[in-house]
Amino acid sequence: MAAATRLFSERGYDRTSVQEIVEAAGVTKGALYHYFGSKDDLLHEIYGRLLRLQQDRLDGYADADEPVEARLRRAAADVVVTTIDNLDDARIFFRSMHQLSPEKQKQVRAERRRYHERFRDLVAEGQRRGVFNAATPPDLVVDYHFGSVHHLSTWYRPDGRLSPQEVAEHLADLLMRALRP
Amino acid sequence: MAAATRLFSERGYDRTSVQEIVEAAGVTKGALYHYFGSKDDLLHEIYGRLLRLQQDRLDGYADADEPVEARLRRAAADVVVTTIDNLDDARIFFRSMHQLSPEKQKQVRAERRRYHERFRDLVAEGQRRGVFNAATPPDLVVDYHFGSVHHLSTWYRPDGRLSPQEVAEHLADLLMRALRP
Amino acid sequence: MAAATRLFSERGYDRTSVQEIVEAAGVTKGALYHYFGSKDDLLHEIYGRLLRLQQDRLDGYADADEPVEARLRRAAADVVVTTIDNLDDARIFFRSMHQLSPEKQKQVRAERRRYHERFRDLVAEGQRRGVFNAATPPDLVVDYHFGSVHHLSTWYRPDGRLSPQEVAEHLADLLMRALRP
Amino acid sequence: MAAATRLFSERGYDRTSVQEIVEAAGVTKGALYHYFGSKDDLLHEIYGRLLRLQQDRLDGYADADEPVEARLRRAAADVVVTTIDNLDDARIFFRSMHQLSPEKQKQVRAERRRYHERFRDLVAEGQRRGVFNAATPPDLVVDYHFGSVHHLSTWYRPDGRLSPQEVAEHLADLLMRALRP
DNA sequence: AATGAATGAGTGTTCATTCAT
DNA sequence: AATGAATGAACACTCATTCAT
Numbered sequence: 001m002a003a004a005t006r007l008f009s010e011r012g013y014d015r016t017s018v019q020e021i022v023e024a025a026g027v028t029k030g031a032l033y034h035y036f037g038s039k040d041d042l043l044h045e046i047y048g049r050l051l052r053l054q055q056d057r058l059d060g061y062a063d064a065d066e067p068v069e070a071r072l073r074r075a076a077a078d079v080v081v082t083t084i085d086n087l088d089d090a091r092i093f094f095r096s097m098h099q100l101s102p103e104k105q106k107q108v109r110a111e112r113r114r115y116h117e118r119f120r121d122l123v124a125e126g127q128r129r130g131v132f133n134a135a136t137p138p139d140l141v142v143d144y145h146f147g148s149v150h151h152l153s154t155w156y157r158p159d160g161r162l163s164p165q166e167v168a169e170h171l172a173d174l175l176m177r178a179l180r181p
Numbered sequence: 182m183a184a185a186t187r188l189f190s191e192r193g194y195d196r197t198s199v200q201e202i203v204e205a206a207g208v209t210k211g212a213l214y215h216y217f218g219s220k221d222d223l224l225h226e227i228y229g230r231l232l233r234l235q236q237d238r239l240d241g242y243a244d245a246d247e248p249v250e251a252r253l254r255r256a257a258a259d260v261v262v263t264t265i266d267n268l269d270d271a272r273i274f275f276r277s278m279h280q281l282s283p284e285k286q287k288q289v290r291a292e293r294r295r296y297h298e299r300f301r302d303l304v305a306e307g308q309r310r311g312v313f314n315a316a317t318p319p320d321l322v323v324d325y326h327f328g329s330v331h332h333l334s335t336w337y338r339p340d341g342r343l344s345p346q347e348v349a350e351h352l353a354d355l356l357m358r359a360l361r362p
Numbered sequence: 363m364a365a366a367t368r369l370f371s372e373r374g375y376d377r378t379s380v381q382e383i384v385e386a387a388g389v390t391k392g393a394l395y396h397y398f399g400s401k402d403d404l405l406h407e408i409y410g411r412l413l414r415l416q417q418d419r420l421d422g423y424a425d426a427d428e429p430v431e432a433r434l435r436r437a438a439a440d441v442v443v444t445t446i447d448n449l450d451d452a453r454i455f456f457r458s459m460h461q462l463s464p465e466k467q468k469q470v471r472a473e474r475r476r477y478h479e480r481f482r483d484l485v486a487e488g489q490r491r492g493v494f495n496a497a498t499p500p501d502l503v504v505d506y507h508f509g510s511v512h513h514l515s516t517w518y519r520p521d522g523r524l525s526p527q528e529v530a531e532h533l534a535d536l537l538m539r540a541l542r543p
Numbered sequence: 544m545a546a547a548t549r550l551f552s553e554r555g556y557d558r559t560s561v562q563e564i565v566e567a568a569g570v571t572k573g574a575l576y577h578y579f580g581s582k583d584d585l586l587h588e589i590y591g592r593l594l595r596l597q598q599d600r601l602d603g604y605a606d607a608d609e610p611v612e613a614r615l616r617r618a619a620a621d622v623v624v625t626t627i628d629n630l631d632d633a634r635i636f637f638r639s640m641h642q643l644s645p646e647k648q649k650q651v652r653a654e655r656r657r658y659h660e661r662f663r664d665l666v667a668e669g670q671r672r673g674v675f676n677a678a679t680p681p682d683l684v685v686d687y688h689f690g691s692v693h694h695l696s697t698w699y700r701p702d703g704r705l706s707p708q709e710v711a712e713h714l715a716d717l718l719m720r721a722l723r724p
Numbered sequence: 725a726a727t728g729a730a731t732g733a734g735t736g737t738t739c740a741t742t743c744a745t
Numbered sequence: 746a747a748t749g750a751a752t753g754a755a756c757a758c759t760c761a762t763t764c765a766t
Binding site: 379380381391392395400401 | 738739740
């Protein structure tokens with residue numbers, strides 16, 4: 001999976017052959033197919049790994065005993081750091097969704113929706129409580145923020161000027177300022 | 182090109198065969214290759230078309246004789262509308278960049294950088310004049326906004342609740358609020 | 363024809379496309395097909411040109427009023443010089459015969475046989491007269507010599523140490539020595 | 544390889560499709576490409592096979608404990624027999640060299656040069672010892688002889704009047720006579 | 725558990741030739 | 746006389762997957 005993740009991220013799912021994966025991993029095709037039913041399965045596992053990770057972290061922040069502003073801010077910043085820390089997974093996630101088989105795509109979409117909704121509920125809660133500006137539909141706020149998270153895999157370079165934490169702080173600041181009443 | 186655009190957007194560049202394109206377009210392979218040097222060339226043309234369109238529109242707004250807040254707001258909203266109006270192109274743009282040949286990719290990146298810089302200069306100008314919050318590096322502000330534009334091709338549905346203009350107003354509002362001093 | 367000759371010699375007949383020929387010649391496909399019925403025709407013309415040239419020269423030497431040794435020697439040396447002077451044609455000749463259409467191949471073979479026979483008759487005449495060693499069948503002597511002529515297109519370089527005349531003298535010497543009684 | 548050899552010899556390398564090879568061999572394309580990296584590879588293997596065979600035989604004769612005249616004569620005759628015995632390989636060799644990829648061509652040329660040099664050294668040795676005529680540069684002598692060997696694939700027919708051994712004796716005689724002091 | 729030879733349908737691309745203009 | 750768009754069959758090669766061992 002590590003080999004597949006690196007290769008999928010580098011050249012894209014369709015441009016990576018099973019032969020290249022097994023060579024990079026130092027195993028044989030037979031062995032790969034013994035553990036994964038298909039190439040598509042490999043991709044699905046990568047999706048699952050990232051989705052579980054992000055969901056767990058979001059749940060942790062959302063359930064915390066803090067004001068909603070603090071909870072949203074932490075969650076918004078954390079997803080940035082986690083995405084940068086798993087940039088290969090993230091790049092695959094946003095680029096290769098349509099290359100999953102329809103049924104697996106459906107499943108991934110469902111998990112992603114759960115994630116989106118949890119995040120949206122934080123926004124909606126803040127709007128209800130009057131601590132956030134209610135002019136924008138909360139779904140749109142979430143898409144606004146996650147667009148920028150998604151976009152990280154396009155422009156972020158580990159050797160750039162800003163650390164993951166700094167980027168996370170800036171992006172969380174932008175979100176929180178956009179939500180000021 | 183219309184047939185190719187639709188198919189690339191639907192199933193992705195690598196999943197679309199030249200055979201499918203020519204069948205959808207009602208021409209023969211020979212005819213296609215008479216006008217386009219390669220499949221990659223087709224993709225490049227689609228990129229060029231969208232890039233020119235967006236650049237022209239941005240230039241129009243940036244050069245206008247208005248306060249910088251108004252110019253940035255109009256540009257930020259317009260790119261949303263234009264993206265939604267060309268959602269197939271946009272989906273291809275964000276998904277298939279890495280499937281372009283390296284030299285064409287370089288060229289596209291250069292044009293995209295020009296676009297980014299023009300937009301960034303508006304942000305920087307507002308920050309210099311003190312009408313925008315200067316806490317966030319202007320490049321990051323641009324990536325924040327364009328992340329959400331990029332993301333549109335993932336979630337926006339023409340039959341959804343919000344019209345392109347409404348989405349554009351909301352997203353531009355979010356940006357302007359995030360930039361309030 | 364000059365463009366085609368150069369290209370056929372450089373990359374071989376099958377590796378040269380009609381498109382490349384017309385581009386090199388600065389004409390269009392339509393124009394080429396106006397004057398030549400097919401690509402194969404072009405090749406045939408090149409064959410014809412060289413065959414006529416060599417046959418004319420051989421006839422000139424064979425008909426001369428000299429002892430047979432002198433006539434053979436001159437003919438043997440001259441074909442070397444003429445081949446080197448038309449090395450592109452010669453390379454095409456020996457390499458691409460099998461790429462001619464069957465009927466054109468037949469025709470070329472017939473002309474070549476005439477050429478071979480004329481040369482062979484000189485050898486046979488010398489053997490009858492007792493000035494040449496008669497141990498070797500004259501056809502074989504001709505193939506021996508023409509093998510080396512054929513081979514020139516493989517190894518001869520215009521910038522090499524030996525001039526065409528020097529090579530010709532050496533090869534004619536070898537032949538004449540091999541024919542000493 | 545047997546199927547490929549026959550087909551390449553019959554219709555030429557470029558005129559033989561991989562499809563035809565696999566059909567003649569009774570295997571599938573996939574199977575062929577499992578063992579050979581490319582069509583070019585197949586050709587290269589055929590070259591290698593003939594080159595190794597000829598080099599081994601030449602080395603055997605050149606290293607023998609005999610006067611140089613005898614060693615050269617045997618080598619010169621043997622290459623004729625071996626060439627006739629492998630006439631398909633030989634025809635491919637002389638006709639299709641330029642269809643090999645540049646780097647493989649380079650390699651083949653290098654091996655061929657080794658072969659040429661070994662042969663040439665026998666000629667030079669005889670010239671030094673005074674048993675051969677020294678008027679002709681030894682490289683040219685070798686090209687003279689190998690031209691005729693090369694040429695065999697053009698004219699020799701197994702059902703002709705002369706057996707391989709007879710042809711070999713005649714051609715070796717011609718060479719030895721040409722080299723008499 | 726693991727191998728790797730084999731499959732067969734599919735890929736993007738090329739090309740000599742034609743023909744309406 | 747000349748154009749160049751169009752054809753359509755062919756090309757070398759790839760690849761996810763299977764399966765006997």
